[in-house]
Amino acid sequence: xxxNGNANPQLNIVADENIPxxxxxxxxxxxxxxxxxxxxxxxxxxxxxxxxxRSVTEVNQSLLEGTPVRFVGSCTIGTDHLDTAWLExxxxxxxxxxxxxxxxxxxxxxxxxxxxxxxxRGRSFGIVGCGNVGGLLQKKLHxxxxxxxxxxxxxxxxxxxxxxxxxxxQDIVCLHAPLxxxxxxxxxxxIDTAALAAIRPGxxxxxxxxxxxxxxxxxxxxxxxxxxxxxxxxxxENEPDIRTDLLAxxxxxxxxxxxxxxxxxxxxxxxxxxALNRVLxxxxxxxxxxxxxxxxxxxxxxxxxxxIRELLLNIYDPREDDRRLRDAAxxxxxxxxxxxxLRKHYPQRLELSHFKxxxxxxxxxxxxxxxxxxxx
Ligand SMILES: NC(=O)C1=CN([C@@H]2O[C@H](COP(=O)(O)OP(=O)(O)OC[C@H]3O[C@@H](n4cnc5c(N)ncnc54)[C@H](O)[C@@H]3O)[C@@H](O)[C@H]2O)C=CC1
Ligand SMILES: O=C(O)C(=O)[C@H](O)COP(=O)(O)O
Numbered sequence: 109x110x111x112n113g114n115a116n117p118q119l120n121i122v123a124d125e126n127i128p129x130x131x132x133x134x135x136x137x138x139x140x141x142x143x144x145x146x147x148x149x150x151x152x153x154x155x156x157x158x159x160x161x162r163s164v165t166e167v168n169q170s171l172l173e174g175t176p177v178r179f180v181g182s183c184t185i186g187t188d189h190l191d192t193a194w195l196e197x198x199x200x201x202x203x204x205x206x207x208x209x210x211x212x213x214x215x216x217x218x219x220x221x222x223x224x225x226x227x228x229r230g231r232s233f234g235i236v237g238c239g240n241v242g243g244l245l246q247k248k249l250h251x252x253x254x255x256x257x258x259x260x261x262x263x264x265x266x267x268x269x270x271x272x273x274x275x276x277x278q279d280i281v282c283l284h285a286p287l288x289x290x291x292x293x294x295x296x297x298x299i300d301t302a303a304l305a306a307i308r309p310g311x312x313x314x315x316x317x318x319x320x321x322x323x324x325x326x327x328x329x330x331x332x333x334x335x336x337x338x339x340x341x342x343x344x345e346n347e348p349d350i351r352t353d354l355l356a357x358x359x360x361x362x363x364x365x366x367x368x369x370x371x372x373x374x375x376x377x378x379x380x381x382x383a384l385n386r387v388l389x390x391x392x393x394x395x396x397x398x399x400x401x402x403x404x405x406x407x408x409x410x411x412x413x414x415x416i417r418e419l420l421l422n423i424y425d426p427r428e429d430d431r432r433l434r435d436a437a438x439x440x441x442x443x444x445x446x447x448x449x450l451r452k453h454y455p456q457r458l459e460l461s462h463f464k465x466x467x468x469x470x471x472x473x474x475x476x477x478x479x480x481x482x483x484x
Pocket of ligand 1: 185186213236239243261262286287288317318343364365368
């Protein structure tokens, strides 16, 4: 990489066109070429020093061999699209953005439950995968005094640690494991026919990690045979070519946008700029114009869970994502195209902390619960 100091480094940066904040965070480093992430090719990278991607680009030998790329940054939490072993063997520095949109995913979980009118108070949660996302969910559940069990084979010291079967037998089961295909604890199709059989009637199953953690064919079979669970799928096998017959059977579906809060996306970009600075031996970047939080009002005349539900859904209602996805499935365009278009043109979604509650009738208990969720 040609870098002659922070002021004028002249890097050739090739980036997924769907990365927000590129100009803000990378504009002073050189030229940025924006291209579609799903179809990136070796030829497009022939002069690139830096490659910035999201989860839809498989970054491996066939993409990078023979290119001058020396840094790969993925503005995402997940890393299953990066062949990190190959990158490391080639001495190509890489970074993802751990935790960047974890809060967005946790807010998705609570808003999805609100959309389904499932009051989580008095229910138990099972969390599969307890890293930044699952761990934040667990922390909020503890604060809400909602019981939970956790299955994470790498975190056996977790106070709520349990076996997978027990976790799957909780009232609300949230899948937040990464996609792992090998090693001692693969997650690929971890939720298979047998695991689905362990899930009790009446359970709410929320999948917001990676699609292939659930064997989608097995889930469809379960939903066709015994439609006795409530299913929320944000992630799918074979995105963007998802199974529309499965979509027809789930209660809430969305096009892999649980992490798509405005805040989460921008945090991903900023974290990758910081990672590049570390590679270049530069100090962390100062935050340019960090969003000053002028809070927006959100109103409810109700109290108790009805108020919690109304306030959350006034801010973010996953049923709108569900409707758009179903409309796309019924539309003229093939799903393989409309899934990505929904993601590309996703409306700006601000996290709960951008809002201020205006609810004169709200009881103290509900107000406290909302504050734990990040809404004051
Ligand atoms: N739907 C969406 O928009 C988003 C999805 N994700 C997905 O969620 C995943 C989790 O995110 P984070 O918690 O931030 O990642 P993380 O890396 O902080 O934590 C993942 C946790 O899963 C555990 N784990 C690994 N293999 C497992 C297995 N077989 N069974 C159960 N747990 C296992 C790990 O030990 C770790 O504690 C990401 O890898 C990504 O694939 C992340 C952000 C947004
Ligand atoms: O951060 C992750 O991991 C995610 O799943 C992303 O939120 C997915 O977004 P894209 O990278 O596919 O735009």
